[in-house]
Amino acid sequence: MLLEVRNLQTHFKIGRKKTVHAVDGVSLKIEENEILGLVGESGCGKSTLGKTLAGLQPRTGGHIIFRGKELPQRYSVADFRRNSREIQMIFQDPYASLNPRMTVKEIISEPMRLQAGGGSSDYGPLVGQWLERVGLKPEHMARYPHEFSGGQRQRIGIARALILQPKFVVCDEPISALDVSVQAQVISLLQELKETLGLTLLFIAHDLSMVRYISDRMAVMYLGSVIEEGPSDEVYFEPKHPYTQMLIASNPAPDPALERSRPHDPPKGEIPSPINLGEGCRFAARCPEAMPHCHTETPKPKHTDSKRMIACHLY
Amino acid sequence: MSDTPVLKVENLNVEFATFGGAVRAVRGVSYEVYEGKTLAVVGESGCGKSVTVQTIMGLIPCPPGKVTAGSAKLCGRELLTLSKEELNKIRGAEIGMIFQDPMTSLNPTMKIGDQIAETLVVHRGMSRREGLTEARRLLDRTRIPEAAERARQYPFEFSGGMLQRVMIAMSLACKPKLLIADEPTTALDVTIQAQVLELMREIQREDGMSIILITHDLAVVARMADDVAVMYAGEVVESGPVDEIFYRGSHPYTLGLQQAMPDARHDAGRQLDAIPGSPPDLFAPPSGCGYHPRCPHAMQVCTKASPASFEISPGHQASCWLNHADAPRPETAASPVGSAQE
Numbered sequence: 049m050l051l052e053v054r055n056l057q058t059h060f061k062i063g064r065k066k067t068v069h070a071v072d073g074v075s076l077k078i079e080e081n082e083i084l085g086l087v088g089e090s091g092c093g094k095s096t097l098g099k100t101l102a103g104l105q106p107r108t109g110g111h112i113i114f115r116g117k118e119l120p121q122r123y124s125v126a127d128f129r130r131n132s133r134e135i136q137m138i139f140q141d142p143y144a145s146l147n148p149r150m151t152v153k154e155i156i157s158e159p160m161r162l163q164a165g166g167g168s169s170d171y172g173p174l175v176g177q178w179l180e181r182v183g184l185k186p187e188h189m190a191r192y193p194h195e196f197s198g199g200q201r202q203r204i205g206i207a208r209a210l211i212l213q214p215k216f217v218v219c220d221e222p223i224s225a226l227d228v229s230v231q232a233q234v235i236s237l238l239q240e241l242k243e244t245l246g247l248t249l250l251f252i253a254h255d256l257s258m259v260r261y262i263s264d265r266m267a268v269m270y271l272g273s274v275i276e277e278g279p280s281d282e283v284y285f286e287p288k289h290p291y292t293q294m295l296i297a298s299n300p301a302p303d304p305a306l307e308r309s310r311p312h313d314p315p316k317g318e319i320p321s322p323i324n325l326g327e328g329c330r331f332a333a334r335c336p337e338a339m340p341h342c343h344t345e346t347p348k349p350k351h352t353d354s355k356r357m358i359a360c361h362l363y
Numbered sequence: 364m365s366d367t368p369v370l371k372v373e374n375l376n377v378e379f380a381t382f383g384g385a386v387r388a389v390r391g392v393s394y395e396v397y398e399g400k401t402l403a404v405v406g407e408s409g410c411g412k413s414v415t416v417q418t419i420m421g422l423i424p425c426p427p428g429k430v431t432a433g434s435a436k437l438c439g440r441e442l443l444t445l446s447k448e449e450l451n452k453i454r455g456a457e458i459g460m461i462f463q464d465p466m467t468s469l470n471p472t473m474k475i476g477d478q479i480a481e482t483l484v485v486h487r488g489m490s491r492r493e494g495l496t497e498a499r500r501l502l503d504r505t506r507i508p509e510a511a512e513r514a515r516q517y518p519f520e521f522s523g524g525m526l527q528r529v530m531i532a533m534s535l536a537c538k539p540k541l542l543i544a545d546e547p548t549t550a551l552d553v554t555i556q557a558q559v560l561e562l563m564r565e566i567q568r569e570d571g572m573s574i575i576l577i578t579h580d581l582a583v584v585a586r587m588a589d590d591v592a593v594m595y596a597g598e599v600v601e602s603g604p605v606d607e608i609f610y611r612g613s614h615p616y617t618l619g620l621q622q623a624m625p626d627a628r629h630d631a632g633r634q635l636d637a638i639p640g641s642p643p644d645l646f647a648p649p650s651g652c653g654y655h656p657r658c659p660h661a662m663q664v665c666t667k668a669s670p671a672s673f674e675i676s677p678g679h680q681a682s683c684w685l686n687h688a689d690a691p692r693p694e695t696a697a698s699p700v701g702s703a704q705e
Contacts, residue, residue, distance in 0.1 A: 089552040197641045227407040228579055229657075232623035232637035254552065257582075261625035261635070298557035300582035302624055304605045307586040312564070314557035318522055 050115060050216060050248050051078040051101070057109035058093075058100045062323070069325045070096040072272035073110070075349065078216070083242065083249045085263030085280060087256055087295070089319050093272040094252045095140075098218040101250065102137040103128065114216070132159065136209040140221035142201035146193040152179070153189035156207045163212065178207040183237060199230035203237065210241065216248045224253065235262055256299045260284040265355075268292045271322050271330035274349075278356035288352070289360045291331045329361065337362060367439070368395035369540055369573045370419070375433035377411075377418050380426055386645050388414045390597035390653075391433070396541065396590075399567065401574040403588035403605070405581065405620075407642050411597040412577050416543050418443070420460060421450040438540065456486040459534030463546035465526035469518045475502070475529055476514030482536040501532040505562060524555035531562060538570060545577045560587055581624060585609060593617050596643050596653030603679030613681040615658045652684065660685055 058071040070093040078084050088094045099105040101112060106122035113119070114135065120127050136159075139145035146155055156178055157171035176186030182203040193201055202222060209217055219238065223231040239262065242249055253259050259266055260280045267277040268291065276289040287293045294315045300307060317334040329335070332342040342361055349359045377389035389411040396402045406412045417423050419435045419442055435442045437457060445453070454460075462468045470478055479501060480494030489497065495514065502510035505528040518526060527547060534542055544563065548556040560583065567574060576587055584591055584605070592602040593616065601614035612618050622636040640657040643649055649656050655665040664684050673686035684690055 089554065199641055227642065228581075228620055229407060229623050229638035230641060232635040233639070235635055236637050256553065257625045294554060298553040300553075300557075300580075300586045302581040302585050302609070302621065302626060304585045304588075304609050312561055314561045315554045316558075318524055318555060319552070 049077055050080045052076070052113040053101070053110070054113070055110040056097070056100065056107055056112065058096050058105055059108045066323050069093075069272045069322050071100060071107075072322075072325065074269075074272070074274050076267060076274060076277070078248060078250065080215075080248055081242075081246055082264040083251050083262055085259035085266040086250060086252045086269060087254060087259050087266065088269035089254065089295075091319055091322065092269045093322070094269050095220050097269070098137070098220045098250060098252050102135055102218045103131055104137070129163065129165075132214075133163065133212050134215045135218070136212065136214040136216075137218045137220065138202075138205055138209045138222045141225050142198050142205055143193075143225070145205055146201055148193055150192075151189065152191055152193070152196075152204055155193070155204060156189070156211055159208060159212045174211070175207075178211055181241070182207045183233075197230075198226050199233055202226060202234050206234075206237065206241070210245065210247075213245065214247070216250070218250045218252070220252045221254070222251075223258065224255070231258070238262070256284070256296060257301075268295065271319065271325065273330065273359065274357075275331065275359045276357065282356065288356070288358050288363060289331075290335045290337050290362070294334075294336075329359075366397075369398050370396040370435065370437055370575070372415065372419065372435045373433055375415060375418065375435060376431040377414055377423065378429050378431055380429065381646075384646055387648060388597055388645055389418065390648065392594070392597070392599050394592045394599060394602060396573045396575055398540075398573055399571045400589040401567065401576055401587050402590045402592060403576045403578060403584040404592050404594060405578060405584055406594035407579055409642055409645065410594045411645075412594050413545055415594075416460075416545065416575060416577065420454055420458060420543065421445070421447075452486075455482055455534075455539075456537040457539055458541045458543060459537070459539035460543045461527065461530040461534050461545070461547050463549050465523065465530045466518060468530060469526065471518050474515055474517060475521070479514075479529070479533045479536055482533055486537045497536070498532070501535060502529070504535070504566075505529070505532040506558075507532070522555075524551055524559060527551065527555075527559050528562065531559070531566070535566060535570070539572060541573045541575065542567075543575045543577070546579070547576070548583065549578070549580070556583070563587070581609075581620060593620075596648055597645055598653055598682065600654065600683070601679075601681040603675070607676060607679040611675065611679070613675050613679075613686060614654075614683045615660050615685070616654050617681075619657075619659075652682070662690070 053074055053076040056071055056074045060068040060070060062068060074097060086094050096105060100107050103123040111118055153175050156175045160171050175189050179186050179188055184200060184203055223234050226234060251263055263280045266280040266283045267274045270291050276283060276292045284296060287296050298315055327346055328343045329347050332338045339361060347359045347361045349357050350363055351357050352363060373393045375389055375392045379386040379388055392415050404412045418430060430443055476495050476498045479498035480491060483489045483494040483497050484491060499510045499514050502514055507513050507525060507528050548559050551559060578584060588605045591605050591608040592599045595616050601617050608617060619638040623638055625635060638657055643653060651667050652665045652670050655661040662684060670682045670684045672680045672682050675681055
């Protein structure tokens with residue numbers, strides 16, 4: 049196992065009495081060389097979970113064990129230097145995540161420079177190799193980010209994340225900001241790099257079809273906790289948790305005949321605020337199958353077989 | 364259902380003057396929207412799908428924008444030559460519009476109820492009190508819980524999905540013949556998207572209005588559309604009834620988009636086929652067919668001459684040289700290209 053998360057909590061205090069329970073008791077295991085997809089609606093805490101795993105956000109409780117060692121709760125500068133060799137992140141917005149005043153060469157080689165702690169090595173040849181690996185040209189390294197399209201910028205972000213040859217990469221919605229025809233390019237690139245470099249990926253996205261396509265396993269989050277997890281195809285085609293069922297039923301398919309055959313009853317309600325969560329199942333208020341004790345007792349995660357986990361009183 | 368279109372756009376050309384030269388954002392777009400039907404306009408960012416409808420609505424600032432040719436008729440009446448005052452009477456009354464980001468389309472300092480009532484006061488001559496009553500009814504109709512309470516709130520107190528309902532309520536205020544929805548659900552989560560799309564369908568069934576739905580998401584098109592126009596580089600490259608486009612798609616771009624998307628039904632082990640390259644720069648659109656630099660089937664003629672529109676079946680057109688009688692039949696395409704010609 050590469051990474052194990054036990055009862056992870058990332059809370060934010062706002063004001064004196066209010067707490068945002070962004071990540072609230074998540075337990076996950078990620079095996080070496082697999083892609084774990086993480087889906088959920090906006091505000092469910094999936095990005096906060098990704099940032100916490102990458103050390104960009106201190107956790108407020110629980111454990112993160114990476115290759116047998118517990119990661120620090122709050123990273124020091126030295127922790128970042130040590131851990132960034134193994135854990136990296138690819139960000140959602142390729143326009144905001146690249147410094148517009150740095151050249152591509154400076155951007156991609158920055159992790160190397162930070163690791164070396166100064167000095168004046170020339171990373172040109174290495175940057176050139178990485179540019180080719182992500183489908184750009186070595187002569188692009190003297191250019192600035194604004195000279196590239198969204199898909200090309202995302203390739204630059206990928207090269208920057210991988211230049212230190214990390215084991216584990218958190219991909220936070222890496223394709224949401226891209227055009228449809230370009231999304232597939234970036235997905236194929238990630239798949240290829242994962243194979244050749246032996247990467248392990250946490251792939252965060254809200255596009256269920258794409259997550260099912262790329263991931264080996266899929267975890268579904270709702271209001272700070274993982275409510276269902278299992279092999280991607282099983283979760284997608286046989287969703288067990290009522291929330292997963294609702295998500296998948298709402299996900300349109302590019303097939304008009306299939307769409308016409310669907311019942312026209314969209315799910316009710318919206319994701320509630322994650323401020324000051326009480327007891328009970330988080331989904332109970334929207335759940336079509338809620339029972340009285342769903343509102344008072346928080347369901348414990350249950351393993352229905354060796355691969356599936358569901359947190360619901362129905363099972 | 365009548366055969367005269369509610370909206371008929373013909374050979375529309377729009378340019379923007381910039382320091383770098385003219386950007387030809389819309390290059391000869393034609394499409395029709397029929398009564399009670401939904402036309403989905405699909406394309407990637409920069410393909411001209413939004414500029415087309417903004418031109419129809421008179422929302423393009425001129426200069427720098429300029430309509431160089433073409434016409435747009437609403438029930439037979441030309442829109443492009445109307446004066447500002449005449450357009451103001453049509454906008455909001457006969458054509459409603461909702462945008463991708465409802466937060467920036469509403470006035471943050473005005474109560475929701477007042478904003479809806481304003482439309483009614485201006486277009487239907489209601490008093491403010493009548494307007495507010497009608498606004499509450501409209502909010503109720505778009506399934507906003509506790510409408511009376513919500514009408515007294517400001518936009519920041521609403522979630523994204525609720526604001527989009529407010530936008531729909533506002534656009535319905537004057538019972539428009541045509542609703543233009545520009546990426547209405549792109550910023551929303553799937554469950555909320557399903558709610559908003561269903562609401563649009565329900566209102567269409569009850570009021571019989573026509574919808575132009577602009578989107579980049581083929582799955583949303585499959586759920587909503589009767590007819591589809593696929594746009595690329597400022598042109599409509601393929602158009603027709605939704606089933607024709609999805610099951611008998613003919614233009615390589617349409618097929619490329621479909622193959623670039625994961626499809627849950629039959630892709631066990633299938634690799635996504637990405638379209639190489641990126642959408643073109645409209646400062647200097649490619650010569651000939653706009654798609655030829657990315658097209659796997661591009662021939663010499665594609666680089667030289669713009670393809671004519673070929674009829675694949677009644678109502679289904681594709682602008683691609685592969686449909687010419689003398690064109691070779693590509694073997695690599697996933698679905699038969701231009702088989703109707705044989």
